[in-house]
Amino acid sequence: MSHTSREKAKLIARVRRIKGQLEGIERALELEVTCAEVLRQLASVRGAVSGLTAEVMEDHLREHVLAPSDDKARFQGGEEMIEVIRAYMK
Known part of the structure; x- marks a missing residue:
């Protein structure tokens, strides 16, 4: 069982909160709220996604x-993390 399976409920709850935040941004844009408010909401989503990413990393x-x-599994885990970090930093 992988760590994401063990933490599945907690991770899904976080994703659902982020989804709700994104839907709030969509509503704000439809209602033409101020750009400052949209930017605040965007910053909140960015923080939430960054927090989720950090937790999974x-x-x-x-x-x-x-x-x-064993060293082989450790090496593979490290290589996977390097790939993720490179993709994240793009």
Whole structure:
């Protein structure tokens, strides 16, 4: 069982909150609220996505880099993390 499966309910709850925030931005744009308010809402979504990303990255590091007992699995976990970080930094 992977760490995302164990934390599934918590992660899905966070995604649903982010989804609600995005729907709020959509409503704000439809209602033509001020750009400052839309920007505040966008900043909140960005923070929420960054927090979720950091949590999944941390869990990956703990499960697939720090915890494996064999070097091959540890190496693969590290390589996967490098790929994710490169994609995230683009």
